[in-house]
Amino acid sequence: MSFSQHLWQANAPLYQDTVQLPFNQELAAGTLSRERFCHYVIQDAHYLLAYGRALAVTAAKADGAEGMVQFARAAQEAVLVERSLHDGFMSEFGIAPAQFTATPLTPACHHYTSFLLATAWAEPYPVTLAALLPCFWIYAEVGREIHASSAAGNPYQSWVDTYAGEEFHAAVRAVCATVDRLAAKAADETRAAMHTAYTHAARLEWMFWDSAYRLGDWPV
Numbered sequence: 001m002s003f004s005q006h007l008w009q010a011n012a013p014l015y016q017d018t019v020q021l022p023f024n025q026e027l028a029a030g031t032l033s034r035e036r037f038c039h040y041v042i043q044d045a046h047y048l049l050a051y052g053r054a055l056a057v058t059a060a061k062a063d064g065a066e067g068m069v070q071f072a073r074a075a076q077e078a079v080l081v082e083r084s085l086h087d088g089f090m091s092e093f094g095i096a097p098a099q100f101t102a103t104p105l106t107p108a109c110h111h112y113t114s115f116l117l118a119t120a121w122a123e124p125y126p127v128t129l130a131a132l133l134p135c136f137w138i139y140a141e142v143g144r145e146i147h148a149s150s151a152a153g154n155p156y157q158s159w160v161d162t163y164a165g166e167e168f169h170a171a172v173r174a175v176c177a178t179v180d181r182l183a184a185k186a187a188d189e190t191r192a193a194m195h196t197a198y199t200h201a202a203r204l205e206w207m208f209w210d211s212a213y214r215l216g217d218w219p220v
């Protein structure tokens with residue numbers, strides 16, 4: 001079994017819990033409240049910018065030109081997706097630019113983005129990449145399941161459709177291939193750190209959706 005398959009299998013129960021979260025179930029059923037969806041979109045825009053920055057740092061750490069191009073492109077894509085949220089879903093759902101800029105990161109978004117950025121700046125390339133992998137992979141798999149079970153007339157159908165693209169899955173395969181290549185030549189200690197980083201990020205993916213459902217905010 002490849003290293004990435006091993007990561008997936010070891011974290012499979014967490015993935016099942018993520019798909020079953022009320023946010024994802026209600027998104028698929030089309031019953032998610034508009035307030036929860038808007039909360040999510042705003043936090044996701046914050047997330048995408050930080051994720052793009054973490055990818056850019058990862059590109060700078062890559063062990064060759066191919067990795068530099070792979071992750072620099074992904075960084076650009078994350079920023080372009082963030083921009084398209086403003087012209088697309090934010091304007092469709094009536095989220096004004098001022099509302100977005102006035103909304104701080106929630107604890108869950110802050111934790112996830114801080115973890116990714118701290119990892120990108122401080123950890124070696126393979127560990128950084130393992131932390132970035134759940135974002136690609138869990139999203140693509142959750143997207144596939146939600147897309148397959150989406151209700152007719154779902155008000156979030158255009159959002160659900162953005163999850164389902166094959167290019168998402170192609171990107172996942174490409175990141176897994178890089179992770180596997182790095183894991184194959186890494187010391188046991190590095191592989192263990194990769195595993196820990198992956199699980200941590202997978203838990204933060206769960207927390208991100210859970211927080212959006214609960215309209216997560218700072219307690220004080």
Ligand SMILES: Cc1ncc(C[n+]2csc(CCO)c2C)c(N)n1
Nearest residue numbers: 044047051074077078135136139208
């Ligand atoms: C919380 C959260 N996790 C994952 C994604 C998905 N995602 C974000 S950037 C990227 C790759 C480069 O565009 C992917 C697949 C998201 N939007 N929000």
